[in-house]
Amino acid sequence: MRLLWKIVRRHLRFGQLAGYSLSSIVGVSILLFGICFYSDVSPLLVGNSSLAEGDYVVLTKTVTPLRSLKAGRGNTFSDEEIRKLEAQGFSDEIGKFRASDFSIYAEVSIGGMEMSTDMFFESVPDGFVDAPEESWSFSPEDGNVPVIIPKNYLDLYNFAFAPAQGLPQMSEELIKSVDIVFRISGRQSGKFTGRIVGLSNRINTILVPDDFLAYANRTYGYGREMQPLRLILKTDNAGEAGFVSFMNENGYMVSEGKDATGRVALFLKAALAIMAGIGLLISVISLVILVLGTYLVVEKNRTFHTILFNLGYSPWSLSLPYIIVVSVVNFLVATASTAVVGIARNIYSDRLDAFFMGGPLRDYSAMYPAAFAVFVIMAALASLLIYRRIADI
DSSP states (O other): OHHHHHHHHHHSOHHHHHHHHHHHHHHHHHHHHHHHHHHHHHHHHHOOOSBOSSOEEEEEEOOOHHHHTSTTOTTOOOHHHHHHHHTSTTOSEEEEOEEOSSEEEEEEEETTEEEEEEEOOEEOOGGGBOSOTTTSOOOTTTOEEEEEEEHHHHHHIIIIIHHHHTOOOOOHHHHTTOEEEEEEESSSEEEEEEEEEEEESSOOSOBOOHHHHHHHHHHHSOOOOOOOSOEEEEOSOTTSHHHHHHHHHTTEEETTTHHHHHHHHHHHHHHHHHHHHHHHHHHHHHHHHHHHHHHHHHHHTHHHHHHHHHTTOOHHHHHHHHHHHHHHHHHHHHHHHHHHHHHHHHHHHHHHHHHHTOOOOOOOTTHHHHHHHHHHHHHHHHHHHHHHHHHTO
16 A cells, blocks of 8 residues: 555656646535525515515516506406416416505694595405414404515605605604504495504505405495405526516516516526536546546556556555545645635625625625535545546446
8 A cells, every 4th residue: 555655655756736727616615605696696686575474476467558448457367367376397386466445545643743544455365464363363353454566665754745845754663652543435334443564665555464354345445346466476586587578579568667676586596507617627627637637647657556456455455545645635625715715705795795784794604515525526536536547447
C-alpha cells in the first residue's frame, strides 16, 4: 500500500489537482448560487397573505365592450368553464365567490364622527380563509357578522381620507375594535352588527362568512340566479408555462398581480436553470479531466498493478489511494464553493431585504444539502470510474 501512495504522489501532479479544483469550484459555485438565489427569491415573489396557507390566486374574466353591455353579469364563469378549470393539472381546489343579492348600508362612528356608505359583501368557502373558527362564524340568533377587508382600504383611510377630513389615523388593532352597523334591504329589511377580524393583502373585496351570506341571500335577497364573477384557485404552479398559457388562451385575468408574478417566476426559473446547467457542465468537464488524469496514472503503472493483482491484492485495495485523493479533493471543492456562495449571499441579501422589505436572508439551510449532494455525487462517480478502470486491468 505504501508503494501505491508513492505512485499516486509521484504521478498525480499538484498543478493538475489545482486546475481541477479551481474549475470545479467555479462550476459548483455557479450551481449552488442558482439553487440558493431561487430559494431566497421565490418566497418573496409569493408574498404574505391573510388567507390560508398555499398559493391562492383569484381569477376574473377580461372586460370587453360586448360583455360590459350585460349589466355586470357578462363576465361570469359557467359550470362548464369551472369543470374545465378543475380538469387542469395545476388546479388543486377551486372556490366560487358568492355575491350579495341585496343592498347594504354601513354606519360607523370614528373619533366622534358618524360615517355611512353603501357597500357590498362577498364570500368564499371557509376553507380558503385563514381565520380562527370561533371568530369566523355566524349565528342568526347572535347577529354579529365578522368581516375581512383589504389592507389597502385601511391605507386609503389613513393616508388619504383621514387627513382630508381631520380624522385620526387608525392602527390595525384599533380598527378591529370598531363596531359597524349593517342595514340590509331587499325583499325585507334587517340589521346586523359587524366587526373587522382581519385584513387581507390577497383578495380585494369585503369578505364575510359564507354561511352568513348564504343565509342573508335566502332571507333578504331577490332570488336572482347568479353565476360567480370570480373564482379563487388553489395551485402550486402559478409560475408554470402551462398555467400562464391557459389563462391567456381563455382570456382570464389573475388578480392581485399574480399574472405578472407568475411570469417573473417563470423567467427566473428559466434563467437560474440555465445558470445551474452551465455550472453543472463546468463541473462535469472538470470531473472528466480529473478521472482521465487518474486513468493516465493507472496506465503508466499497469505492469505494477498487474503484479499486485497476481500477489492477491483486490481491485478495491488498489483503487483506495486514488479514491481517497479524489474524495478529499471533491470535499475541498464543495467546502470552498459553499464559502464562495455564502460570501455572495451576504452581498446580495442586504439589497434583497431592502428591495422586498422582507426578513433577513441568512438561512443557509438550502445550500448545505445541495453542496453535500454535489460532493457525494462527484466523489461517488469518480470513485466508481476509477474502480472499474483498475478492475479491468
